[in-house]
Amino acid sequence: MADSAQSDFFAPSPDDAGKASTVHQPLAARMRPQSLAEIVGQEQLTAPGSLLPQLISTDRFGSLLFYGPPGCGKTSFAEVIARETRSRFVRVNAVMSNVAELREILGIARRMPESRTLLFIDELHRFNKAQQDLLLPDVEEGVIRLIGATTHNPGFYVNPPLLSRSHLFRLEPLSTEAVATVLRRALQEPERGLGKLDLAATDEVLADLAVLCDGDLRRALNALEVVALSLPEGRREITAAELESFARERRIRYDANEDEHYDTISAFIKSCRGGDPDAAMYWLAKMLAGGEDPRFIARRLVILASEDIGLADPFALPLATAAHHAVDFVGLPEAELTLAHATLHIACAPKSNSATKALVAAKRALKEAPVQPVPIYLRDKGGQASKRAGHGKGYLYSHEFPEGIAPQDYLEKPLRLYEPSTNGLESRIADRLARWAKLRAESSAVAPTDPGSK
Secondary structure (H helix, E strand, C coil): CCCCEEEEECCCCCCHHHHHCCCCCCHHHHCCCCCHHHCCCCHHHHCCCCHHHHHHHHCCCCEEEEECCCCCCHHHHHHHHHHHCCCEEEEEECCCCCHHHHHHHHHHHHHCHHHCEEEEEECHHHCCHHHHHHHHHHHHHCCEEEEEEECCCHHHHCCHHHHHCEEEEECCCCCHHHHHHHHHHHHHCCCCCCHHHCCEECHHHHHHHHHHCCCCHHHHHHHHHHHHHCCCCCCCEECHHHHHHHHHCCCCCCCCCCHHHHHHHHHHHHHHHCCCHHHHHHHHHHHHHCCCCHHHHHHHHHHHHHHHHHHHCCCHHHHHHHHHHHHHHHCCCCHHHHHHHHHHHHHHCCCCCHHHHHHHHHHHHHHHCCCCCCCHHHCCCCCHHHHHCCCCCCCCCHHHCHHHCCCCCCCCCCCCCCCCCCCCCHHHHHHHHHHHHHHHHHCCCCCCCCHHHC
C-alpha cells in the first residue's frame, strides 16, 4: 500500500493509550482522545442521547462527514469511532493520495469484509470529482464506511451523490475554556502528557495560551510543549513571560479563498450595512492581518456604496471608487489607511437600497410582461426613413417647461419602479419627485416643440 495510507485495528483496551504513545510523537498526537468521553468542546455532538453517540454505540452507521476549522477534533472523532467499534482503520490524506492508492485500499477492503474497514480521508475537499466518484460504489455496498474530514463547506466541495449518502456533522471552534481544560490535563497527565516534568501554570496563563490559538487545540498543545521544553534548567513554572515570544508570532486564522475568507468578508459587509463602524473596522483589521488582497476589500466597498447607500449619500460611491484607485496607486501598508477611511464613511453613511430594489423591479417588469415599445415621440429621428415614419413627432422639450418637467410619459404604460427612501439626502429626492408629479398634472397642453431644433 502507498506510504500515505496507514492501517490499524482499534480495540477499546485499557492499555491502548500506553501502547499508542511514544516519546517521539508531538504532544497533540499523544493527547488525542481515547474515548468519546475525552472529547471536549463539541457537546452538541457528544451529549448523551445525541445522534452521534447512538450511532457509535449501536455500530449502525454508514458514512460520516466532519466539517469544521483546524484543530477542533475531526481526526479525534474518527479514531474514537474506529476504536469503539473495533474497526479496521485506514487513514488517507487527500493531499498525498491518488486514484491508484484508493483502488488498492478498496480492493483490500473487498477481500476482508469481516474486518469492517473504516476509511478516514483527511482533507476530503482536496479530492477531485473522479476520486470522490471512485468511492461511491463501495460506500453504497457497505464495503467501506467512509469518514471524511474537511475544513471546507461540504456543500461546495463534496460531490452531491457522496454528500447525500453521508451523515454531516459540523464542529465548532473550541472555546477558550475547552482548550484550557485540555492544556491543564496535558500538564498533569504523566504518560501521554507532560506530567513527568512536574510543571505548573496558572489558569490565567493557560487561558491566555488558548486565546492565542483561536480555538485550534492541536496548535495549543504543540505550543504548550514548545514552551515547556524551552524552559531554562530548574524552572518549573510557565508564566506570561514565556508566552510573549509565541504571542509576537501569532497568526490570525484566515485562509484566502476558503471558508474563513467568505465568512469574514460577509461579516464586514453586514457590519457596514448595519451601521456599526467598530465591527466593520475589526473585520477589516482581521482581513488585513490575514493577508487579504486589499483590492478585493476595495471592490466590496465600491459595491456597498451603490447597493446599500445609494442616493442616501451620493458621495459614498465616488469616495469608494477613489479608495479603490488609491489602493492600487499607493499600495500596502499605507493603503490600509485609505481602506479604513472608506470603511468608516460607508459604515456611518445613511443607508438606502432603493437603487437595488428599482433595478430588481425593472428586471421583473421585463420578465413578467411584454416588452414595451419605445413611444414614437421618443424615438430617434435621424435619417430620412425615420423622419418619414414620424419618429420624434410630438416630443415635448423639457427645458421649455417649469423646472424642466414636461407633461408627457416616457413609457407607453407608466410603471412605478423607484421608491425613494426617506434616509439622508434621498429624502430630498422624494420631495422633488412629488412636486414634479404635481407639475405634470397641472401643466396645460402645449404645442410640441420641433425636435429638430433641439
